[in-house]
Amino acid sequence: MSNPSNLKYTASHEWVKTEADGTITIGITQHAQELLGDMVFVEAPAPGRKLKAREECAVVESVKAAADVYAPVSGVVTEANSELDGTPEAINSDPYGAWIFKMKPDNAADVAALLDAKAYQAVVDSEAH
Amino acid sequence: MGAKMVDFGGWDMPVNYGSQIDEHHQVRNDVGMFDVSHMRVVDMKGAGVRDFLRYLLANNVDKLTMPGKALYSTMLLENGGVIDDLIVYFMSEEWFRIVVNAGTANKDIAWMKQQAAKHAPKLDIADHPELAMVAVQGPNARAKVWDALPGSRELTEKLAPFSAAEMGVMFIARTGYTGEDGFEIMIPAKAAPMFWATLAEKGVKPIGLGARDTLRLEAGMNLYGQDMDETINPLEAGLAWTVDLKSPRDFIGKAALLANPPERKLAGLLLLDRGVLRGHQKVVTAHGEGEITSGSFSPTLEKSIALARVPKNVQVGDAVQVEIRDKLLNAKVVKYPFARNGKGLI
Structure with missing residues (x-):
């Protein structure tokens, strides 16, 4: 599965989608879910929480490991995906559909400055060696 | 095979081939196979081997009366700390076979030889890194092995749990680390890929280290290095059932266990x-x-x-x-x- 070109990415394996209203939706990439394996628990940040860029704000746990999810940019959490409480495995089957939380970024330019799909793929490739 | 590999005590081991959870259910409900060649086989041969093991191990090898029968035991330091946990098979009064963990194998063998030098200098202690080990586990494990290994059924159908039989160069034990029925099979490394491929042809799926860990944890089996090590005695590691403190025999670590109630x-x-x-x-x-x-x-x-x-x-x-x-x-x-x-x- 290739990384959708309409999304932005972080070097810590989050994907970021800019919505029409300017909020952003965040999940973890195909590469990240594949590394972690079967997902069994997701803890998303509470709506209203203020986050700084690169702050640990969510946790995804697979059978074998726990991993932090980082805020891609500074902003405020607007929504958490409570559906993942009962179906964390959706992250494995549909990583770009199973979003974890949404934010209103402080600054839209911060989002524009994130990695594009090609730059993110280069990060993934460099980790493989 | 699409396996995710990880370094495990110097061995490149597969964590999972596909979904770790699917692999887990595969073993609980049907059958799966594990490459556990990292486990080390140590043979002790010679007169007096039983007397030596009676002193070396915390469990009592006098429980082993039928050839082929196995016993789970810890091997302790004088202070009661666990050097390793192991399975010892009684083959004859001149031959006991021991299977130890990979990460501890070299220190285990050094300890065995050091103790033997003092207490049983004529004993022959030899490890067999040339032996591979394949664990086939699950409710349908035995049937699959019988299907893959002509002649094995006659030899192992009546084998009681925790017993082993030799078949030519192979050693077939009804043991495991999953809480399911099955066999652990020791086979010369050269012949192992063919055996693995035959099992795969019969539909036995490979299972990684990840599912091996969740299976053993569900089965309540200890993992050396996590649940116990040299700083922990077996009585504080849920292993009192493997320590024989009742018989009058002495063994290494006994005095420390008696002096320090858990x-x-x-x-x-x-x-x-x-x-x-x-x-x-x-x-x-x-x-x-x-x-x-x-x-x-x-x-x-x-x-x-x-x-x-x-x-x-x-x-x-x-x-x-x-x-x-x-x-x-x-x-x-x-x-x-x-x-x-x-x-x-x-």
């Missing part, structure tokens, strides 16, 4: 809140703090479970809390094993 014990935990128990998390009990030694998600129970070392007065049924990322989550002390023979037991 203050802690190993307990099973079931997490009631959402989350995943992991090793080294702090456990808060009414009798003081403890620590998780092994924790994971249980695919059979679809809940998180753990083994934890806790103060000795903690009892089954007690409510405890586990600290996970600065939060205290609710858990319950439960009797373990958590699952065996295809079924959850909680």
